[in-house]
Amino acid sequence: MIEQIFFGQFQSPGPVMFQIGGFALRWYGFLIASAVIIGLNLCQWLGQKRGINPDLFNDLVIWLVVAAIPSARLYYVAFEWPRYAQHWLNIFAIWQGGIAIHGALIGGTITILVFSRYHQLSFWNLLDVLSPAVILGQAIGRWGNFFNSEAFGAPTNLPWKLYIPFANRPPNLTSYAYFHPTFLYESVWNLGIFAILIALFFYGLRNPEKIKTGTIACVYLIGYSLGRVWIEGLRLDSLMLGPLRIAQVVSITLVLLGTAGIVWLYLLQKNLPDWSERKLVKN
Template sequence: MFTSPGPLVFQLGPVSIRWYGLLIAMAVLLGLLLASWLGRRRGIDPALIADLLPLLVLGAVVGARIYYVALEWRQYQDDWRGVFAIWRGGIAIHGALIGGTLVTILFCRWRRQPFWALLDVLVPAVALGQAIGRWGNFFNSEAFGLPTNLPWALTIPMANRPAQFIEQASFHPTFLYESLWNLGVCALLLLLFRLGSQGRLRLPAGALSCTYLMAYSAGRFWIEGLRLDPLCLFSQPPFCAGGLRMAQLMSLLLILLGGAGLLWLYRIRRPLPDPSGVSP
């Protein structure tokens, strides 16, 4: 079993550095480096990705917050100022994906860039960023799962435990499960990207994005079933009415969407991509 050292890296007077913010910054930086490297191999100017990055981060954060607030409106209906207090927590990855995708669509229209080709070099970086960012949950002692006595269980401070499990000390480290899963998704996407670039795999534009939707969502579906802080459609966590958890519902929808996208891409029998990996 292991225990979080706490959310603070250090504090000097009124200035504090938190692990969550540090990890997000690291995720953004490494994601930029990875997306730029992949972009060069597909003939995409790294400066274009650098221009998109701040807009993408902003869109993801706004989308994540709107999604969370919409599903947890009962917390904010009498305190609308709390909607803007994002530092108190309350963001959702599916909202971030929606917001980031919308920003990327608008950016591609503005800069007259092919949307799917650009998105394909972004999704491996997104998966890597998710893997890194999930460790913020560890330092905050949040986003954990059901009680367990497994050797890798996470010890949660009493103040962070749900009332139903106040006497339980150790829980599933679902942040760890998702971090490892996302690393695997990133590795899969990079392998497919390499095979496509070498001409050993027919990889039309959009195929990597569809694969990401299916692979990430498959892991999120089962991991969400363990979590004690799900977003519910009709009731309060940790047990949603009828077992309906919004992240699982969204995961199923994204799996279907990704599968339909792959079916459409490969049924039209596009030719093999050129050596740069860009399909016509």
């Protein structure tokens, strides 16, 4: 595959990693599983430095997988319902692609809030630890789109153009063979944001008075979402809400929320509200 990318035509080798009899391991599933494992280990390492018991992340990752992946799929299906209305069993065929990161973020955020409240952890401290792992996982997971020959952009003749098989091209663009590799743009962008978040994290360990709790989470929202706004504008398969690209609408909203968080922390000099600090009432 490496030779194919750098010495030949830039194109996917196919969605299947290998197959033995009726069993097929798909790149998409392999990459998601790899992102989870790498993210778990990173969270345990960073969490320990922020005073969080690393063993708690073993439980949290189960919570997140159970909540985030289904919510990412349901979010996608909700905006693509005509594709699934007549073949609703395909809703469960997640290995074929078709999950939305914003759906995962919604499900994951709710899960983290419940988890942090249950374990009496600071919600924002936990988010600061998770954010670098999340953006790294997004950078890894985007390559699933490459192997599935999906989520590409408009036709292009740039040197890094991506060849898309005829069967995967939009019906109105079948005469074009090469498209923007938007998965690559987002993966590289996310790696850049990951580097920024890690730098902020360790700078904050040395200078806790300068990097307040919640800053890293807010920078994640701003950084990732700014990239998504312009990359989404290139894509041909955007989830739509009328004339609007829903990912752009959500991303702009997240930029505003992240900016509001930074203003709250540094201009107003206040801590972000942390609902997890309220004690649970047990019967």
